[in-house]
Amino acid sequence: xxxxxxxxxxxxxxxxxxxxxxxxxxxxxxxxxxxxxxxxxxxxxxxxxxxxxxxxxxxxxxxxxxxxxxxxxxxxxxxxxxxxxxxxxxxxxxxxxxxxxxxxxxxxxxxxxxxxxxxxxxxxxxxxxxxxxxxxxxxxxxxxxxxxxxxx
Amino acid sequence: xxxxxxxxxxxxxxxxxxxxxxxxxxxxxxxxxxxxxxxxxxxxxxxxxxxxxxxxxxxxxxxxxxxxxxxxxxxxxxxxxxxxxxxxxxxxxxxxxxxxxxxxxxxxxxxxxxxxxxxxxxxxxxxxxxxxxxxxxxxxxxxxxxxxxxxxxxxxxxxxxxxxxxxxxxxxxxxxxxxxxxxxxxxxxxxxxxxxxxxxxxxxxxxxxxxxxxxxxxxxxxxxxxxxxxxxxxxxxxxxxxxxxxxxxxxxxxxxxxxxxxxxxxxxxxxxxxxxxxxxxxxxxxxxxxxxxxxxxxxxxxxxxxxxxxxxxxxxxxxxxxxxxxxxxxxxxxxxxxxxxxxxxxxxxxxxxxxxxxxxxxxxxxxxxxxxxxxxxxxxxxxxxxxxxxxxxxxxxxxxxxxxxxxxxxxxxxxxxxxxxxxxxxxxxxxxxxxxxxxxxxxxxxxxxxxxxxxxxxxxxxxxxxxxxxxxxxxxxxxxxxxxxxxxxxxxxxxxxxxxxxxxxxxxxxxxxxxxxxxxxxxxxxxxxxxxxxxxxxxxxxxxxxxxxxxxxxxxxxxxxxxxxxxxxxxxxxxxxxxxxxxxxxxxxxxxxxxxxxxxxxxxxxxxxxxxxxxxxxxxxxxxxxxxxxxxxxxxxxxxxxxxxxxxxxxxxxxxxxxxxxxxxxxxxxxxxxxxxxxxxxxxxxxxxxxxxxxxxxxxxxxxxxxxxxxxxxxxxxxxxxxxxxxxxxxxxxxxxxxxxxxxx
Ligand code: FES
Ligand code: FES
Numbered sequence: 001x002x003x004x005x006x007x008x009x010x011x012x013x014x015x016x017x018x019x020x021x022x023x024x025x026x027x028x029x030x031x032x033x034x035x036x037x038x039x040x041x042x043x044x045x046x047x048x049x050x051x052x053x054x055x056x057x058x059x060x061x062x063x064x065x066x067x068x069x070x071x072x073x074x075x076x077x078x079x080x081x082x083x084x085x086x087x088x089x090x091x092x093x094x095x096x097x098x099x100x101x102x103x104x105x106x107x108x109x110x111x112x113x114x115x116x117x118x119x120x121x122x123x124x125x126x127x128x129x130x131x132x133x134x135x136x137x138x139x140x141x142x143x144x145x146x147x148x149x150x151x152x
Numbered sequence: 153x154x155x156x157x158x159x160x161x162x163x164x165x166x167x168x169x170x171x172x173x174x175x176x177x178x179x180x181x182x183x184x185x186x187x188x189x190x191x192x193x194x195x196x197x198x199x200x201x202x203x204x205x206x207x208x209x210x211x212x213x214x215x216x217x218x219x220x221x222x223x224x225x226x227x228x229x230x231x232x233x234x235x236x237x238x239x240x241x242x243x244x245x246x247x248x249x250x251x252x253x254x255x256x257x258x259x260x261x262x263x264x265x266x267x268x269x270x271x272x273x274x275x276x277x278x279x280x281x282x283x284x285x286x287x288x289x290x291x292x293x294x295x296x297x298x299x300x301x302x303x304x305x306x307x308x309x310x311x312x313x314x315x316x317x318x319x320x321x322x323x324x325x326x327x328x329x330x331x332x333x334x335x336x337x338x339x340x341x342x343x344x345x346x347x348x349x350x351x352x353x354x355x356x357x358x359x360x361x362x363x364x365x366x367x368x369x370x371x372x373x374x375x376x377x378x379x380x381x382x383x384x385x386x387x388x389x390x391x392x393x394x395x396x397x398x399x400x401x402x403x404x405x406x407x408x409x410x411x412x413x414x415x416x417x418x419x420x421x422x423x424x425x426x427x428x429x430x431x432x433x434x435x436x437x438x439x440x441x442x443x444x445x446x447x448x449x450x451x452x453x454x455x456x457x458x459x460x461x462x463x464x465x466x467x468x469x470x471x472x473x474x475x476x477x478x479x480x481x482x483x484x485x486x487x488x489x490x491x492x493x494x495x496x497x498x499x500x501x502x503x504x505x506x507x508x509x510x511x512x513x514x515x516x517x518x519x520x521x522x523x524x525x526x527x528x529x530x531x532x533x534x535x536x537x538x539x540x541x542x543x544x545x546x547x548x549x550x551x552x553x554x555x556x557x558x559x560x561x562x563x564x565x566x567x568x569x570x571x572x573x574x575x576x577x578x579x580x581x582x583x584x585x586x587x588x589x590x591x592x593x594x595x596x597x598x599x600x601x602x603x604x605x606x607x608x609x610x611x612x613x614x615x616x617x618x619x620x621x622x623x624x625x626x627x628x629x630x631x632x633x634x635x636x637x638x639x640x641x642x643x644x645x646x647x648x649x650x651x652x653x654x655x656x657x658x659x660x661x662x663x664x665x666x667x668x669x670x671x672x673x674x675x676x677x678x679x680x681x682x683x684x685x686x687x688x689x690x691x692x693x694x695x696x697x698x699x700x701x702x703x704x705x706x707x708x709x710x711x712x713x714x715x716x717x718x719x720x721x722x723x724x725x726x727x728x729x730x731x732x733x734x735x736x737x738x739x740x741x742x743x744x745x746x747x748x749x750x751x752x753x754x755x756x757x758x759x760x761x762x763x764x765x766x767x768x769x770x771x772x773x774x775x776x777x778x779x780x781x782x783x784x785x786x787x788x789x790x791x792x793x794x795x796x797x798x799x800x801x802x803x804x805x806x807x808x809x810x811x812x813x814x815x816x817x818x819x820x821x822x823x824x825x826x827x828x829x830x831x832x833x834x835x836x837x838x839x840x841x842x843x844x845x846x847x848x849x850x851x852x853x854x855x856x857x858x859x860x861x862x863x864x865x866x867x868x869x870x871x872x873x874x875x876x877x878x879x880x881x882x883x884x885x886x887x888x889x890x891x892x893x894x895x896x897x
Contacts, residue, residue: 014450015432018450018452018453019452021452022450022451022452025451026408026450026451026452027450029402031393031396031399031400031402032393032394033393034397034399034524034525034573035399035451035526035603036524036525036526036606036833037606037832037833037834038455038605038606038832039606039832039833039834041832041833041834042524042833044524070393071392071393072392072393072394074393075392076392076394077388077389077392077394080391080392084391084392087387087391088383088387088388088391091383091384091387091799091800091803092391093222093384093386093387093390093391094222094223094224094574094803094804094807095221095222095523095524095525095571095572095573095574095575096222096386096389096390096391096395096571096573097222097397097523097524097525097573097574098524099390099391100393103391103393121841122841122842123842125841126840126841126842127840128841129524129833129838129840130524131522131523131524131574131576131811131838132222132524132574132807132811133806133807133808133809133810133811133814133839133844134803134806134807135810135840135841135844136806136844136846136847137803137806138841139841
């Protein structure tokens, strides 16, 4: 089947029910999306399909109908997305393992709401867990990314 | 800092014990210089002036042997060396180095001695040196006990200083300019005329001269990096998905694997892999200790096949249910199982014979570590060599165990330590690595990446032990007069150290850590540890013994203070004899505006625990809403001597508090039919962002003891929350997780 990931197209020969996460990681070698739970409980595997965040561990590759963006496609160390820049400025990461998913979730959310309240942020981000407890810094980073996106 | 002299040779490890000067240990093996592992395969013209600084054609590499499990260990180790070496952090590479006794941890062994961190007596000082001796003799290269900073604080700055002084000497030798006329800046030596020569150019000369060991460390006032906000070295990679973790290893020709082993931790009696064997992408299914390994061409296909195998598991070598286990714990408060009684002040029996006695029993459950990255290891085994790529806190023990398993020489086992997606103590075990080696034994010459499913991870953890306390106490004239605390728990030390093959003897201080060593002068005060027989094998879990004892000790103290009718903060301050500890209590009182009026249905609780030498006081404010308890705000004051990096300090303290609260509210690993009943984050719930309070942090620097902050914020979190719930609702909860007894928003 054909997949479009980060603007590149790939031909993959896999079962329809293989979760997108494992196609990305083991077939395409795209390792930004992480495996944490496999049952849509942690958010470490979050990617975008046509700009919307999905849990790639629980999204069958056969159901994908759209452009896939992983954190590698969101921005790079040389060309950072505003959310990534905010994550660096506020030094959010500890182990960092959840952060690809956190950043992808935040980027999708801010694309629809650049004026989030604290409650909006909590609602949007509470399905992404962080074992290291970086939640307070994620809140601050999202507000600062939102300000950047508003051009403030 | 005074002038430091030592007898270092090029192979001598600059260790903290040498600084003390004049300490005659009388241990030959301890005094014997340790070989510098960097000298083994040094290229011509490259210099490895100490085991921590390597200069070669790749540039300057700082060796940071303590594993980064998310706490920022690589960055702080690099900063300590860079401060004295006089290099910028963006000029250097870092490398965790290879397993070597040179990288022993001199501080972590100290936790095993019955010496309170607040004890500054001669015996205690000697004991700390003994901890260093033990660490060196045993080659304890491990990351844990919040010991990275305290162990490295002098060692790594001296390593940097020796390297800098030697490079200066090399420059002097090369140019005939007197060394006193030379300066350094950002990786180069500066000459009086303003010209410079880089450390790289000086390396060939430096390699030929004896390291200069007569050095002095910079005064704090001249620090460029330490004590200031630093940018973590991994922050860009961790914000762009470009950080590679253990799970991300890729090698040519690599196959993917997973395992399933007995969730009762017993034997595998039989298995049927007929269906699994024929599934797409499956190469092989092989028996390993206690279960099977699946080798496939994709991790998910390996997972699927592992699910399709049918098993006949043997029984558990421990009681079948959590209730049965509680019975074992409850039966352990006996003279025969008494493990320690290092605090016994006044006359507890007499004080409790006369007064109205308050009695309480507390319980805390087994807890999983469940770091977000599950256990993984990549292994390549041939007839002559074994390579292991994995995230680990114990490279040397792992190397020895893998050598034993394969029959290879220890020197032929090569451990490559990778970045870890969290650990919280889980990677102080090597069970997962040995499983990957067992799989690799069936497919020699092919690299195998083994990844655990979350379910395997959660059900095969070495959890924090379940614990029970039985406490009695009394008050007199509005003050706490007697506290008699008995704590029963399995021995983490015996369970864990036994597995890495080291001998253990004597009492396990971890059974009572965070309780027996608290700086309170209660007139009649006794803390007794009881050793519960081994049930589920247990291990170190972020803040180890103190993680549970903080709750057991502080909540009961809070109960007594309420019976006395005293103010919870004031009475703790009155009872506290240790100046730095009293200051954190006072600080948290001021930060939280303790004593100010709170609205209806609101309450605040304070808790204090001294662990790993760090006194931490926390205040938590809650509201009892119609939907349950909401945590509004938290305040933390902690004393670490010197805050190395204020940003990372803040992040670690907040994370530690959240970790403590998360498990206090939800955490429990329970057993039925010998198997854990929780196997993923849906049943082993954790705190989410919407439940996280605003957290205000203050680091105090009143003590001359330099300490780490990864663990100490954890122990006071649960009692501060439980004490706040009592203040808001009048309900005293004596069992964790709290969710069993009260709802949360
Ligand atoms: S791995 Fe997909 S949500 Fe956890
Ligand atoms: S930073 Fe470690 S899990 Fe979030």
